[in-house]
Amino acid sequence: MDSNTANTIGLLRSIIAEAYAESPHLLHVLYALQRQFLHISDEAVREVAAHLDLPLSQVDAVVEFYSFFHKIPRGRYDILFSNCTSCGYMAGGVDLMAMLGRRLDIVAGNTRGDGLVSMDQTSCIGMCDHGAALLVNGMPIVSLDAAMIDRIAALVEAETPLEDWPAEWFQVDDNIRVSGMLLKDDLSTGIGLSTMLALDAAGTLSEIIQSGLRGRGGAGFSTGMKWQFCREAQGAARYVVCNADEGEPGTFKDRVLLHSHADSLFEGMAVCAFAVGAKQGYLYLRGEYRYLLPHLQSVLARRRGLGLLGVDILDQPGFNFDIDIVVGAGAYICGEESALIESLEGKRGIPRTRPPFPVTHGYLGQPTVVNNVETFIAATHIVLRGSAWFRAVGTEKSAGSKILSISGDCAAPGIYEYPFGVTIRQVLDDCGAKDAQAVQIGGPSGTLIGSAEFDRRLGFDDLSTGGSLMVFSQARDMLAVIVNFAHFFAHESCGFCTPCRVGTVLLKNGLDKIAGGHGTRYDLDEMQRLATLVKSRSHCGLGQTAANPILDGLQRFPQAFEQRLVHRDFEPHFDLDAALEEARQISHRDDAAAHIE
Amino acid sequence: MSADIKQSPITKNTITIDGQEIPFLAGQTIMDAALAAGVYIPHLCHRQGFTPHGSCKLCVVDIASRSASACTMPAVAGQQISNNTPALNEARKTITQMLFIEGNHICPSCEKCGDCTLQAMAYHLGMLDGHFPQFFQRREVDASHPTVMLDRDRCILCELCVRASREVDGKNVFAIAGRGINAHLVVNSASGKLVDSDLETSDMAAHICPVGAILIKEHGYEVPIGQRTFDLHQVSEIGLEKTILTKVRQPDE
Structure with a gap:
């Protein structure tokens, strides 16, 4: 071993040991390495496997699974543009990523030869109320425009440290436009917990059940029943997990809740822990929100200081509970609760086979409650004010309120809290969406509706949503929107089951063909057939919803597809002009003679 | 196993598959119960005795009108299951086509031709072509091991080798990344190569591959075309997996 290699390995080992001492989670150790070395080398994988006593293949598999880990070095400035329809690089109608690429002489997906900068696109980063946005070394820059792109290029070329970039670029606002029962009051710290102790565990559970609270992630399972199943399940330990991996494009309400209502959230997790008998909780934070980590850690530290976390909470003997934060690394699938648990366990985020469900076999095989950020916050309010207070708002089947992240073509994108049962029309009026032709409820995995359906209502029995609401005006090309969503799902499919792994790619390719003006009636029929198969035969919620935008689009906006069709019976997938793209890139040509029409 | 079920007086539990009433024991999946009763449900990633996986989705069935994987879904008394229907077999055919076009399959020149469960499944389901455009993915071949070769072009990600290595061989040679x-498919060794793993020719993992992704070297074409497993058997024959495994592990027999 020469001295250079020895030095590298010594450095690797010290970084790994330091990261591991701070937090033993594989994702955290890998993050430390990625940050230090801008990639995770084969040596690093070997050292991590040795230090954490894991199979090499597991470490390797995890590195390759998550979008924010790389085996090839990224630039010292690693720039990731969101590609969402609301906060993506095309959000302002101009391709900002291509623009930065020209300024920095770099192609998306690559690292520049001098190692200074790398640039790529990434799935929605949850900045949809701020227009086009990007992450630079994990820090969000919002409200991008062409002038900023020029300045960013100059700052990168000058190697200006991020601390010296304009601070206002990093300013992420809450943009709360309509406050309802949850957002109106900022509860004083600990008040929910003291009320709960007076109720005792059984009384707390009964309040939550009677409140009719259902999971705010969108699936709508009764929160009280989930807690009760967990409490009754056999296990050596129980866990409370908060799913703060809101990756659904167009969703950003958890960002705001984590930023401004973290106390209520942690209080709700402690309430749950008391009700089910858990000692340990985890907040699984999406990697895109890593910038919120210092804030969240400081809230946790303050709560420990106040005796609201830790041993004998509020002097109640035996009420011991604490919360660790685990940060993801760019994988939408980890918002699926069993994939999230796999990720917590340091594995690839592959959804488990269910049954058994996490309430009986969750984290480390033990009974586990997984709830959404908003669900825990609602639970805190319910404990404090009672189930009747909660039930008084909303509808029979959908009690309480829903916090919406509204983005897209409207005057005032932001956070809106409504009682369940509100009509889409009301929501559109409030956010200043004057000429909406379509609304995507619940994000790409939800429901796409047209103006004929704007009198439908938000709720578990009509339009269910995890909180994303994207508005598309008459000026929007709906096919382009649906193509964007198809690319998203193909990128985020975990690859476990055949229908989703292959089907999402076939759907993406088929839509690209249609959008490119090469589709026929046959291709439309194929899309319908494939989409139905992917929806009905996939393993988990991702595959089962991935085709929704296509199926909804074919039903409600058939003209968006049909106007692009060529009027032939069949057109081959092979596109001569597209096949020349690689040659054009190599020869740096894009003139007319370099194309075949 | 079917004898056990018939004789068990405490088990009155039955499910119904395509109108046929089938008994099951507590803890059995729909696939377990079906195979024990001699009812074939198409499958690729399932193998009796291994932890059910549920990834290939060939075993999709409809319970009432809900889709489920027979290999992972517990049998529950009274389930009304559709299995051998035109609609389900059409879905299975499409899924089989997906497996063909995402990989790079070379059936006519593949050593596994005639012994390959994927190929047999295609015949069983009446698949005449790949239907979809080929993906032509670049996949790595690993010929480093002295006696076993790994051609990822033909891998269908069923994880049978992953499970065989862990559950039967007591090793951990393979994983999916x-x-x-x-x-x-990745190999659990410092170099990522098979030669640096602890895989041995006698391991179950070296023989379990249902396609031609993991092959034993220097044993090509010992059984002539025409006398191979699926020249003599239907993929739908129950218990065929044991026949296949015996044959590939002792080709001279």
Whole structure:
């Protein structure tokens, strides 16, 4: 071993040991390495496997699974543009990523030869109320425009440290436009917990059940029943997990809740822990929100200081509970609760086979409650004010309120809290969406509706949503929107089951063909057939919803597809002009003679 | 196993598959119960005795009108299951086509031709072509091991080798890495090569591959075309897996 290699390995080992001492989670150790070395080398994988006593293949598999880990070095400035329809690089109608690429002489997906900068696109980063946005070394820059792109290029070329970039670029606002029962009051710290102790565990559970609270992630399972199943399940330990991996494009309400209502959230997790008998909780934070980590850690530290976390909470003997934060690394699938648990366990985020469900076999095989950020916050309010207070708002089947992240073509994108049962029309009026032709409820995995359906209502029995609401005006090309969503799902499919792994790619390719003006009636029929198969035969919620935008689009906006069709019976997938793209890139040509029409 | 079920007086539990009433024991999946009763449900990633996986989705059935994987879904008394229907077999055919076009299959020149469960499944389901455009993915071949070769072009990600290595051989030679369409088989060794793993020719993992992704070297074409497993058997014959495994592990027999 020469001295250079020895030095590298010594450095690797010290970084790994330091990261591991701070937090033993594989994702955290890998993050430390990625940050230090801008990639995770084969040596690093070997050292991590040795230090954490894991199979090499597991470490390797995890590195390759998550979008924010790389085996090839990224630039010292690693720039990731969101590609969402609301906060993506095309959000302002101009391709900002291509623009930065020209300024920095770099192609998306690559690292520049001098190692200074790398640039790529990434799935929605949850900045949809701020227009086009990007992450630079994990820090969000919002409200991008062409002038900023020029300045960013100059700052990168000058190697200006991020601390010296304009601070206002990093300013992420809450943009709360309509406050309802949850957002109106900022509860004083600990008040929910003291009320709960007076109720005792059984009384707390009964309040939550009677409140009719259902999971705010969108699936709508009764929160009280989930807690009760967990409490009754056999296990050596129980866990409370908060799913703060809101990756659904167009969703950003958890960002705001984590930023401004973290106390209520942690209080709700402690309430749950008391009700089910858990000692340990985890907040699984999406990697895109890593910038919120210092804030969240400081809230946790303050709560420990106040005796609201830790041993004998509020002097109640035996009420011991604490919360660790685990940060993801760019994988939408980890918002699926069993994939999230796999990720917590340091594995690839592959959804488990269910049954058994996490309430009986969750984290480390033990009974586990997984709830959404908003669900825990609602639970805190319910404990404090009672189930009747909660039930008084909303509808029979959908009690309480829903916090919406509204983005897209409207005057005032932001956070809106409504009682369940509100009509889409009301929501559109409030956010200043004057000429909406379509609304995507619940994000790409939800429901796409047209103006004929704007009198439908938000709720578990009509339009269910995890909180994303994207508005598309008459000026929007709906096919382009649906193509964007198809690319998203193909990128985020975990690859476990055949229908989703292959089907999402076939759907993406088929839509690209249609959008490119090469589709026929046959291709439309194929899309319908494939989409139905992917929806009905996939393993988990991702595959089962991935085709929704296509199926909804074919039903409600058939003209968006049909106007692009060529009027032939069949057109081959092979596109001569597209096949020349690689040659054009190599020869740096894009003139007319370099194309075949 | 079917004898056990018939004789068990405490088990009155039955499910119904395509109108046929089938008994099951507590803890059995729909697949377990079906195979024990001699009812074939198409499958690729399932193998009796291994932890059910549920990834290939060939065993999709409809319970009432809900889709489920027979290999992972517990049998529950009274389930009304559709299995051998035109609609389900059409879905299975499409899924089989997906497996063909995402990989790079070379049936006519593949050593596994005639012994390959994927190929047999295609015949069983009446698949005449790949239907979809080929993906032509670049996948790595690993010929480093002295006696076993790994051609990822033909891998269908069923994880039978992963499970065989862990559950039967007591090793951990294989795993899946990557995400989505980039998911691929990796080898648990410092170099990522088979030669540096502890795989041995006698391991179950070296023989379990239902396709031609893991092959034993220097044993090509010992059984002539025409006398291979699926020249003599239907893929739908129950218990065929044991026949296949015996044959590949002792080709001279």
